[in-house]
């Protein structure tokens with residue numbers, strides 16, 4: 001095994017670790033106040049105040065504003 005093989009192996013291992021971490025949802029998601037009201041982009045709980053205004057809101061304010069900015073071009 002030469003140094004290139006070692007580097008490749010190491011890179012692969014680190015990618016797997018990073019992927020495993022990325023796939024783990026943050027703990028807050030499980031403690032969401034409103035059963036299913038989590039942002040579909042970042043999985044943050046959507047505040048009740050936002051749901052009161054927009055009952056069908058499926059994104060948090062941050063993600064919604066990013067999306068709207070994208071849609072407006």
Ligand SMILES: [Zn+2]
Nearest residue numbers: 039042060063
């Ligand atoms: Zn969000």
